[in-house]
Amino acid sequence: MSVPAIAYKRVPGTGSGAFQTSRLYIGPDHLLLVTTTGWTESYRRFYFRDIQVLILCRTEGGKIQNAILALLLFLSAIIATQVGAGAVVAWSFAAAFALGLFANTLRGPPFACHIRTAVQTTKLVSLGRAARAQRFLTQLRPIIEAAQRTATADDATVPPPAEPAPSSPGS
Amino acid sequence: MNVTVVTCPGCKNPLPQSICNTGTMTLCPSCDITLRAEVFPAFFKGTAIGQKAETIVEEGTSSCFYHEKKKAMTHCDACGRFLCALCDLDLGGTHVCPACADAGRKKGNVTELETSRTVYDSAALTLALGAFLVWPVAIVTAPAAIYFAVLSWRRPGSLVPRTRLRSYLAIMVALLQLAGFVLLTVSIIKES
Numbered sequence: 001m002s003v004p005a006i007a008y009k010r011v012p013g014t015g016s017g018a019f020q021t022s023r024l025y026i027g028p029d030h031l032l033l034v035t036t037t038g039w040t041e042s043y044r045r046f047y048f049r050d051i052q053v054l055i056l057c058r059t060e061g062g063k064i065q066n067a068i069l070a071l072l073l074f075l076s077a078i079i080a081t082q083v084g085a086g087a088v089v090a091w092s093f094a095a096a097f098a099l100g101l102f103a104n105t106l107r108g109p110p111f112a113c114h115i116r117t118a119v120q121t122t123k124l125v126s127l128g129r130a131a132r133a134q135r136f137l138t139q140l141r142p143i144i145e146a147a148q149r150t151a152t153a154d155d156a157t158v159p160p161p162a163e164p165a166p167s168s169p170g171s
Numbered sequence: 172m173n174v175t176v177v178t179c180p181g182c183k184n185p186l187p188q189s190i191c192n193t194g195t196m197t198l199c200p201s202c203d204i205t206l207r208a209e210v211f212p213a214f215f216k217g218t219a220i221g222q223k224a225e226t227i228v229e230e231g232t233s234s235c236f237y238h239e240k241k242k243a244m245t246h247c248d249a250c251g252r253f254l255c256a257l258c259d260l261d262l263g264g265t266h267v268c269p270a271c272a273d274a275g276r277k278k279g280n281v282t283e284l285e286t287s288r289t290v291y292d293s294a295a296l297t298l299a300l301g302a303f304l305v306w307p308v309a310i311v312t313a314p315a316a317i318y319f320a321v322l323s324w325r326r327p328g329s330l331v332p333r334t335r336l337r338s339y340l341a342i343m344v345a346l347l348q349l350a351g352f353v354l355l356t357v358s359i360i361k362e363s
Contacts, residue, residue: 006282008331025331029263034331039294039319041329042287052214056196057180058205109205114180118213130196134207138194141209148212 008032013132015125022125026140029147031115033124044122046115048147053116054140056133062110066101073097113137177208224255236268247271279327288330291323295341302348310352313345320345 008025015022025032031046073094080090111133113124127133176185182202190197191208199206224241227234233243235255243253249271260272262283267275275281279288299316302309320338 006330010331023331032331034329036290036293038297039289039291040287041290041293043285043330045283050213051211053177053211054209055177055180056207112180116177134196137207137209144211148216 011127011136013127013129013136015128017125024124024127024136026143031140033122046117046122048144049150050117051115051144052118053114054137055114055116056111056127056130056137057114058130059110059112062104062108065104065110069097069101069104073101177210177214179204179206181206222256224257249275282330285330288327290329291319291326292328292333292335292337292341295319295323295345296337299341299344299348306348309348313348313352316341316345 006027008027011024011026013024020035020037022033022035025034027045029048031048031051033044033046035042035044076090076094076097080087080094083090108130110128111130113127113133113136115122115124127136177191178184179186179199179201181199181204184199184201186206186208187200190200191210193207196205196207198204224235224238225244227240227242233253235241235243235258236252237258238255241255241257244256245259245266246253247268248265249267252268254266254268258268260267260269262272262281272281272284276284279285295316295318298312298319302312302316320341323338324335
């Protein structure tokens with residue numbers, strides 16, 4: 001038995017963890033979370049009819065990243081002012097950290113997106129920044145609502161109200 | 172209907188209805204974290220109750236292949252066996268029995284049931300690039316990378332669309348590594 005392949009559309013953004021990356025795809029009736037390690041891909045599906053809540057929540061990760069980059073920048077600058085011959089290398093590192101700090105600030109604060117169904121709550125790590133996550137949510141909302149409206153119509157089991165019996169003549 | 176609450180991911184306190192479905196970022200009243208909550212109709216619907224298999228009342232009624240006392244509601248589109256409501260598995264509009272679903276999952280024919288796959292092009296690229304960490308192993312990993320890259324063209328790949336870039340890159344890097352080993356060997360022979 002063979003079922004036709006499903007067409008997926010990729011959601012921009014890639015999340016990374018310990019030796020793995022995550023990407024999100026939109027299918028015809030579900031979201032597909034793809035987690036890739038060295039040579040395997042794992043798949044988790046979230047069907048639109050099952051999605052109860054989507055929450056975007058700001059995290060403190062951006063502040064931590066900025067603090068680390070600022071510290072490295074400061075240390076590189078200190079080293080560059082102290083050493084003689086290797087100052088160019090140290091200043092190069094300092095410039096790189098400064099650029100990283102500037103880029104991280106420009107990208108905006110990081111957000112975590114939590115998707116909740118009846119049985120689980122999962123964090124979607126590939127939607128890292130506010131602008132991208134908000135666009136994703138705005139794009140996805142009508143799709144989920146349409147799928148759940150269709151599911152509600154299919155599940156309707158209430159019979160239509162009975163028609164009133166015709167009145168007999170002379171009553 | 173069992174109605175639960177929407178909680179803030181930060182402080183785990185319930186979120187008031189007024190800040191849900193606003194379409195914009197708001198603040199959690201408990202912890203002041205910036206968030207946006209979108210609640211969908213499924214949240215209020217509650218957990219659906221599964222359909223029960225009907226017991227056969229009248230003699231002569233078709234029964235399920237797996238439950239002879241249960242009424243057949245449909246048939247398997249793969250093998251034709253009659254199925255009750257419990258045994259009927261709906262895979263994107265196709266009705267199958269548990270045995271065919273399991274067989275399809277093992278053969279890789281039913282993508283809805285797949286939870287993982289080996290992606291040989293990523294394996295090839297990982298082997299090719301990983302050899303730079305410990306370069307002597309490249310004499311082994313480079314041919315293996317080429318093998319996996321070619322294998323990726325013959326085996327089912329990822330569920331999601333992807334190009335052959337990874338396999339081409341893996342072959343290119345592996346060939347460069349092998350060429351490097353050949354040059355190294357030639358130079359050693361010349362020096363000796």
